[in-house]
Amino acid sequence: MRDIEVVDKRAHAHFEDVNSDRLLVTKQNSNEMGDDTTPRESLLPKKINSNKTYNRTISFSFDELHSFRTCLRWMCVDQSTWWSACLSWFVFILFALVVPACSHFYLACPTCDAKHHRPFDTVVQLSLSSVASLSFLCLAHFVRKYGLRRFLFFDKLVDESDSVRHHYTTQLHRSLKILSVFVLSCFTVECAYKIWWYASGTTRIPFVGDTVWSDVISCTFELISWLYRTLVFFLVCVLFRLICYLQILRLKDFSTVFEMNSDVESVLKDHLSIRRHLRIISHRYRRFILGSLILITMSLFTSLLVSTRPHADMGPFRAGELVLCSITLVAGLMIILRSATKITHKAQAITRLASKWHVCATIESFSTSETETPVAQNNFQPFSNARNEQSDEDDAGDEEDDVDTTSFLPAYAHSSISFQKRQALVNYFENNRAGISVYGFMLDRSWLQLIFGVELSLVLWLLQKTIGIS
Numbered sequence: 001m002r003d004i005e006v007v008d009k010r011a012h013a014h015f016e017d018v019n020s021d022r023l024l025v026t027k028q029n030s031n032e033m034g035d036d037t038t039p040r041e042s043l044l045p046k047k048i049n050s051n052k053t054y055n056r057t058i059s060f061s062f063d064e065l066h067s068f069r070t071c072l073r074w075m076c077v078d079q080s081t082w083w084s085a086c087l088s089w090f091v092f093i094l095f096a097l098v099v100p101a102c103s104h105f106y107l108a109c110p111t112c113d114a115k116h117h118r119p120f121d122t123v124v125q126l127s128l129s130s131v132a133s134l135s136f137l138c139l140a141h142f143v144r145k146y147g148l149r150r151f152l153f154f155d156k157l158v159d160e161s162d163s164v165r166h167h168y169t170t171q172l173h174r175s176l177k178i179l180s181v182f183v184l185s186c187f188t189v190e191c192a193y194k195i196w197w198y199a200s201g202t203t204r205i206p207f208v209g210d211t212v213w214s215d216v217i218s219c220t221f222e223l224i225s226w227l228y229r230t231l232v233f234f235l236v237c238v239l240f241r242l243i244c245y246l247q248i249l250r251l252k253d254f255s256t257v258f259e260m261n262s263d264v265e266s267v268l269k270d271h272l273s274i275r276r277h278l279r280i281i282s283h284r285y286r287r288f289i290l291g292s293l294i295l296i297t298m299s300l301f302t303s304l305l306v307s308t309r310p311h312a313d314m315g316p317f318r319a320g321e322l323v324l325c326s327i328t329l330v331a332g333l334m335i336i337l338r339s340a341t342k343i344t345h346k347a348q349a350i351t352r353l354a355s356k357w358h359v360c361a362t363i364e365s366f367s368t369s370e371t372e373t374p375v376a377q378n379n380f381q382p383f384s385n386a387r388n389e390q391s392d393e394d395d396a397g398d399e400e401d402d403v404d405t406t407s408f409l410p411a412y413a414h415s416s417i418s419f420q421k422r423q424a425l426v427n428y429f430e431n432n433r434a435g436i437s438v439y440g441f442m443l444d445r446s447w448l449q450l451i452f453g454v455e456l457s458l459v460l461w462l463l464q465k466t467i468g469i470s
Contacts, residue, residue, distance in 0.1 A: 065148055065154065069148060080143070080148070092228075096225070096229055100128070100229075102221075103221075119306075119318065121321070123299065124322055124325045127296075127302075127325055128325060130299075131233050131292060131332075132233055134295065135233045138287065139239075152239070152246075153246055153277065160249075160250065163253065164246075168249060171246075175241070186230055187223075190321070193321060194223055198219045240281075240335075240336055241336075244342065247343050247347075251274065251349075252346075255350065255353055258354065264421045264422070268428065271429070274434060275434045281436060290438055290439070292332070293333065296329045299329060300455065303326055304458055306322075307319065319466045322462065323462050326458070330459055334455075341436075341444055343435065345435075347433070348433055351429040354429045355429075
């Protein structure tokens, strides 16, 4: 037994020596090949982290967004760096919260005469500050989470046509002009009102002895506060309009696929991409749209209740700022609703265009398969009459939809697609309506007419009470 144990120990030691020699040779070969510092990749797939955060798209200094980014810096709403974010929040707290509060509690002048007393200042300050706060928080969230390029879908333009890229970039610069027109129009009226109020009033800042400097300082801060709050609100509205304009350009470009020999798979893929982008826009802006609608409607109803009180003086000197605030908020809301309903209308026009494409293709298929029958050719004769179509288009004028027109599609565009595929594509369009939605409610023209009717009625009521417009 003792001899057997000795033999087993020797065999085990020999086996360990052989294994160590093999490991040494393998390590030397790997060192010679230069693999000693290169980690080996596992053949098994790595576990994907579900909590992965996507990095923002890198923006360059002198790209198509350079002027727009510079404008955001001057507005003090840029949050691309930590110091600009701190400055943005400081300006927001100062001019959207602190200055309106000081203006209401210290400069409302309850002891002034009937012309200079501001009984509606509470409604004005709360309305502007609440809407500006909602706009600033939404804009800060968009820029911080997505970045400016990704938020404006500039990273998706590489897959679009040259026409879409050109028109979208042009519309970006035009949006700044639209923003300046709306803001400067309201700001000019507010400047005239504030200058008159301070020039003919008797109020002054309590801790400033000189009345002139008191009026200059307080008037300047109030005007900057008004400008900042309206600027932030209109900025978010104009950005929403810009994003919707991109999808309208894509829909116009998509409508041309029915005029060429395209397969059903490519048409369906392009439409799914547009629907996905519309769903992304709806998801990003749904809180802002719903919040703006609620806040503005509450502001108008509050103004209505305040103006209908007994012995309420609704003269232009006392209620002029209230009317200007209401008109400003309704104008921004109409920008949002009109952009949403317009893109919804264009997206739903694709369904009508696809149905017309299917009908024209079916008529053409029967006319080509029954060429020996003269009746089929006579029935199809009106569809190819270019002179009648030209006169109808002249009568339609600007009322013609640029996506779904009344002209017939060329016959060569659909000869390679079968009837079943066309019918399936039309059924898909009918059962999958695209557009801007807010928590499941599609913003179409019926919603626009309803909301616009309510808001316009409230504004006209205020105008009738102040300056006599009915």
